[in-house]
Amino acid sequence: MTTMAEKTDSVDAAGTLLDLKAPLLDLDDVIDDLNTRIIVCCGAGGVGKTTTAAALALRAAEHGRNVCVLTIDPARRLAQAMGLTELDNTPRPVVGVEGDGSLHAMMLDMKRTFDEVVESHSDPERAQAILDNPFYQALSSSFAGTQEYMAMEKLGQLRAEADTDGTWDLIVVDTPPSRSALDFLDAPERLGTFLDGRFIRVLTAPARGAGRGIGRLLGAGFGLFAGVLTKILGAQLLADLGAFVAAVDTMFGGFRERAEQTYALLADPGTAFVVVASPERDALREASYFVERLEDDKMPLAGLVLNRVMSVRAPELSAEEAMVAADHLTESGEHLDAAALLTLHADRMRTRTSQQRLAMRFTAAHPLVPAAQVPALAEDVHDLEGLRTVATLLTQPPSPPLSS
Amino acid sequence: MPVDSPSPVAGADWSDALLHVVSGKGGTGKTTVAAALALALASEGRRVMVMEVEGRQGLAQLFDTPPLPYDERKLSVAPGGGEVWGLAVDPEEALLEYLEMFYNLRRAGSVLRRMGAVDFATTIAPGLRDVLLTGKAIELVRRKDKGSANPYDAVVLDAPPTGRITRFLNVNTEIAGLAKVGPIRSQADSVMAVLRSERTAVHLTTLLEEMPVQETADGVAELRDAALPVGGIVVNMTRPPMLDAQSLALAATSGLPRTRIADGVAAAGLGGARSKAGKAITDALLAEASDHAARVALESTERKQIAQLGTPVYELPFLAGGMDVASLFELSRLLREQGMA
Numbered sequence: 001m002t003t004m005a006e007k008t009d010s011v012d013a014a015g016t017l018l019d020l021k022a023p024l025l026d027l028d029d030v031i032d033d034l035n036t037r038i039i040v041c042c043g044a045g046g047v048g049k050t051t052t053a054a055a056l057a058l059r060a061a062e063h064g065r066n067v068c069v070l071t072i073d074p075a076r077r078l079a080q081a082m083g084l085t086e087l088d089n090t091p092r093p094v095v096g097v098e099g100d101g102s103l104h105a106m107m108l109d110m111k112r113t114f115d116e117v118v119e120s121h122s123d124p125e126r127a128q129a130i131l132d133n134p135f136y137q138a139l140s141s142s143f144a145g146t147q148e149y150m151a152m153e154k155l156g157q158l159r160a161e162a163d164t165d166g167t168w169d170l171i172v173v174d175t176p177p178s179r180s181a182l183d184f185l186d187a188p189e190r191l192g193t194f195l196d197g198r199f200i201r202v203l204t205a206p207a208r209g210a211g212r213g214i215g216r217l218l219g220a221g222f223g224l225f226a227g228v229l230t231k232i233l234g235a236q237l238l239a240d241l242g243a244f245v246a247a248v249d250t251m252f253g254g255f256r257e258r259a260e261q262t263y264a265l266l267a268d269p270g271t272a273f274v275v276v277a278s279p280e281r282d283a284l285r286e287a288s289y290f291v292e293r294l295e296d297d298k299m300p301l302a303g304l305v306l307n308r309v310m311s312v313r314a315p316e317l318s319a320e321e322a323m324v325a326a327d328h329l330t331e332s333g334e335h336l337d338a339a340a341l342l343t344l345h346a347d348r349m350r351t352r353t354s355q356q357r358l359a360m361r362f363t364a365a366h367p368l369v370p371a372a373q374v375p376a377l378a379e380d381v382h383d384l385e386g387l388r389t390v391a392t393l394l395t396q397p398p399s400p401p402l403s404s
Numbered sequence: 405m406p407v408d409s410p411s412p413v414a415g416a417d418w419s420d421a422l423l424h425v426v427s428g429k430g431g432t433g434k435t436t437v438a439a440a441l442a443l444a445l446a447s448e449g450r451r452v453m454v455m456e457v458e459g460r461q462g463l464a465q466l467f468d469t470p471p472l473p474y475d476e477r478k479l480s481v482a483p484g485g486g487e488v489w490g491l492a493v494d495p496e497e498a499l500l501e502y503l504e505m506f507y508n509l510r511r512a513g514s515v516l517r518r519m520g521a522v523d524f525a526t527t528i529a530p531g532l533r534d535v536l537l538t539g540k541a542i543e544l545v546r547r548k549d550k551g552s553a554n555p556y557d558a559v560v561l562d563a564p565p566t567g568r569i570t571r572f573l574n575v576n577t578e579i580a581g582l583a584k585v586g587p588i589r590s591q592a593d594s595v596m597a598v599l600r601s602e603r604t605a606v607h608l609t610t611l612l613e614e615m616p617v618q619e620t621a622d623g624v625a626e627l628r629d630a631a632l633p634v635g636g637i638v639v640n641m642t643r644p645p646m647l648d649a650q651s652l653a654l655a656a657t658s659g660l661p662r663t664r665i666a667d668g669v670a671a672a673g674l675g676g677a678r679s680k681a682g683k684a685i686t687d688a689l690l691a692e693a694s695d696h697a698a699r700v701a702l703e704s705t706e707r708k709q710i711a712q713l714g715t716p717v718y719e720l721p722f723l724a725g726g727m728d729v730a731s732l733f734e735l736s737r738l739l740r741e742q743g744m745a
Contacts, residue, residue: 015691044430044431045429045430045431045565045567046429046430046431046432046615046616047430047431073567075614075615075618075619076618077614077618134581134582135582240582278431280431281726281727282431282433282435282462283431311695312688312692313687313688313689313691313692314684314685314688314689314692317674317685317688321674325669325672325673325674326672328672328673329668329671329672332671334668334671335664335667335668335671335672337651337660337661337664337665337668338664338665338667338668338669338671338672338689339668339672340646340647340648340651341647341660341665341668341689341690341692341693342672342689343646344646344647344689344692344693344696345688345689345692347646348692350724351724354724354725354726378695378698378699378702379614379698379702380613380614380615
């Protein structure tokens, strides 16, 4: 089968999707624009965000760009589709990409990324002390929230590599599946509040060998505060925590600086945020939240990708008409197989109507946000060909509106 | 008792559990299932708390109430005089409450806040958030033991998604590893003791799709490794096959008799078998049937996968009209019929 025939097939596979009444999001424009250096995919869990990121990355590579895709927690089969067999925190070339471009893919190893930050920003002795600290070990591998920070840290690193040796001219990132995926936007401010606050001085005071003396210098609230901490945490725990904070004190400063740089990078017009959703109430509500948050922060929003849209093949035949026809056949007692197919069509049309209503709530609230849609596929992506199909569907214009 | 009344809770699959943790991959409807389960558990005059921890106000939307404050609010009555209460936990308030409860230190809260410690505890070190949230759930569970004035017969926790659930529930083990002795250690130990006992059941919601089912299987394995009690699997938003087995088999191989369908389309007045309109509709119906058959085949594979997990499975249908309070009652009735509550 030729490539042309495959393309025709996948175009046909789309059927008729929703009428979103929103400007069309042309993702080919986004990936073909050499000024686009970063694409960030965000959205609720379970809407096909990682698949969207991987499909866009593959298409960009096959359009001649040198792409690195950073995924957070890909489904096993998707990882295999890109030839990723282990989580080793290094971009690996994806085999089977057509054309002159290139595609590298990596899975984020949160702990390893954190370890690398520690190692590159402290002298070996101090780095070891941090890596051995029980607090560090808990923070870097088990606590929620670290993932969001580390994803942004890794993005900053990849971008720095791209700038120095030109390995990649486009980085596609997938974000963790939670609303806190945008927490990294707050990171510079939060770290600032923390670092400039007195809390850190309190924590580090015992490790510096200062005793209650410093407490008196810091003012009246301090004695009570130190007492509270000791009472809650216990003296040993407080000392461990203090040692940890003291050890990472300098590193946190660098962390804030990089968080600020990454923030600036994200706000740059060379970045394109793609909000991914499915035509379901919760997913679209999350999409609204992301869109509003990105607009508040003046982040460059490319648009909305609506996955898993019910496609119908005969939109001109309404659910009601199909049901009337099916009932007519059932009553006549003949053509029961055609009646069953008409009932199935009516069911799909009703689903489509409900998806249309949900999608319209989003587009009515955000009429200027461009949107693209992808039909629900029977199976998940298992190989590069599957990703290619998704990419084709992502970038093809919808069928022309009905004439009737 | 009327014949169609659901069986008493005592005979249900998880009658020993006081804490029902509901997790699931994003998009599988875990908040809906948590709310329906709370309603199901609340029948027969029981008092049930459903608690959400992700700040999304999903409960208020489901029960059609104003956004929940960090305060226990009655959300609904249940059949047979039961009550469902709701609580949206705010980590910062939970921290202050925790300080008061264990150390009688609420007054110190303002000092801690000024020092940036509250910010630190709830945002910079987000893992502490999980400690507070699990701690709050256990506090609600224990009220009954302690003979508190407002106890709950069961607590349903609308928990973080499957990918994070084991870490979330296990966070107190991490804490126990950090604090060798002291009040934090004993609190962490006692939270883990409840979470690891038969008084807890961790239910997972899924859809009949590859990724959520794979994630559910991984989640079950992780929970078992961490010695956390796996509850039931709730397969959500199922749709019955729209065609009989024979037609599905034919549609799967594009083997439906085209001529007969075309005649049927003509008989229904949708266009003659040779007309352009008739042909187009026949093609469309055949293509939709084969899409549908592929979908049903995948679902049957996924069902088999789920059955192999070795834990009770419950199914809830997709409700085309969307979710409202009435449909929550419908789902809770279905859960009771299947013995989940």
